[in-house]
Amino acid sequence: MIDAGYEALSVRQQCQLLLVNRSNIYYKDESKVDETDLSNEIHEIWLKMPFYGYRRIRAALCRLGYNINHKRVARIMKEMKIKAIYPMPKTSARNSEHSIYPYLLKDLIITRANQAWMTDITYIKLPTGFVYLVALIDVYSRYIISWRLSVSMESSFCLEMLEEALSNMRPEIINTDQGSQFTSGNWVNMVLLAKVLVSMDGKGRWVDNIYIERFWRTIKYEHILLFSYTTVPELRSSIGRYIELYNNQRLHQSLGYRTPAEVYY
Numbered sequence: 176m177i178d179a180g181y182e183a184l185s186v187r188q189q190c191q192l193l194l195v196n197r198s199n200i201y202y203k204d205e206s207k208v209d210e211t212d213l214s215n216e217i218h219e220i221w222l223k224m225p226f227y228g229y230r231r232i233r234a235a236l237c238r239l240g241y242n243i244n245h246k247r248v249a250r251i252m253k254e255m256k257i258k259a260i261y262p263m264p265k266t267s268a269r270n271s272e273h274s275i276y277p278y279l280l281k282d283l284i285i286t287r288a289n290q291a292w293m294t295d296i297t298y299i300k301l302p303t304g305f306v307y308l309v310a311l312i313d314v315y316s317r318y319i320i321s322w323r324l325s326v327s328m329e330s331s332f333c334l335e336m337l338e339e340a341l342s343n344m345r346p347e348i349i350n351t352d353q354g355s356q357f358t359s360g361n362w363v364n365m366v367l368l369a370k371v372l373v374s375m376d377g378k379g380r381w382v383d384n385i386y387i388e389r390f391w392r393t394i395k396y397e398h399i400l401l402f403s404y405t406t407v408p409e410l411r412s413s414i415g416r417y418i419e420l421y422n423n424q425r426l427h428q429s430l431g432y433r434t435p436a437e438v439y440y
Contacts (some may be wrong), residue, residue: 211403213243214251214300219400221257222392228259255300262285275358278383279348279374285315288439292320292346295387296333296354299399299410301360306334306407308414309333311340311349312387316439317427319390319418324411330356334365341369348375352384394421 213236220235221227227235229249236243252258285291290316298305309321309332321340321437325332349366351357353375366373376383398417404410426432 200324201345210251211300211302214255215355215400215403216241216249217248218255218257218300218321218395221252222396222400226259244433256298274363276358276363276373277355278350280314280378280383288313288315288318289344289346290315291348291350292340293350293384293387294333294336294357295352296328296356297389297391297395299395299404300406301410302405306410307310307332308389309336310387310418311336312390313346313439314386316435317386317390317430318435318439319422321413322418324407324414326407328356330359330361337362337365340367341371345369346371348372350376350384352376374440394418412440 216236216239217232219231224231224235229252230245232252233243233245233248236248250326280291283291293314294309294311294313294339296307296309298307304326307325307328308322309325311320312318313320320343321336323332323336349371356362357375363373394414394417398413399410401406402413404413423434423436426434430438
């Protein structure tokens with residue numbers, strides 16, 4: 176009745192349509208649970224309940240039919256750099272030798288496209304390891320200006336994204352966290368040479384970059400967690416299709432049920 180190999184609908188969607196409890200489908204011994212599937216399930220639970228620690232996430236997994244030890248859940252969450260309340264990924268590791276700039280968006284009223292952009296890096300787990308996604312979002316319209324996917328945390332993929340974005344449009348402000356990719360001289364110089372102001376989150380203040388954080392939640396919950404990927408090219412192609420849909424077809428309630436592209440342009 177449930178076909179795990181059916182590409183048009185995920186197992187989750189098939190269960191919802193057939194009113195079947197997923198625990199009947201997913202029950203597995205701990206030794207037989209696929210690490211990638213388990214990581215995706217943990218991340219989905221955490222996105223819904225970010226205040227859950229590893230013990231409550233383990234309990235939620237058991238309700239779905241998984242027979243799993245809480246130590247394994249804790250280990251996977253540690254590898255994914257997520258914990259109760261908020262994530263602490265290494266994507267924001269700071270280089271103490273780099274310059275830090277003030278946060279310019281506090282109390283600023285955003286009234287037009289290209290007034291402020293935000294960027295950040297998130298991680299995605301593949302069977303072969305983690306890959307990293309960076310994107311620039313226009314705060315006013317929620318439009319994704321540019322993005323890149325990389326197998327490493329070197330700053331080159333962030334610079335390629337920025338160069339592409341600035342070749343088409345120029346914002347007044349670009350806000351980032353204090354990660355080493357965004358405090359590096361190459362990044363800051365490219366921003367300043369484009370006559371754009373540099374803004375950075377306060378230390379530990381992920382909420383200062385809230386719009387790109389919300390986009391990470393959206394793309395993971397609405398797209399990435401619904402599918403299984405085995406290669407980077409496959410994932411890159413899929414992300415490209417989703418961002419095209421997100422920019423041009425996905426209606427946003429906060430935008431008066433318009434698309435980001437309609438508001439941006």
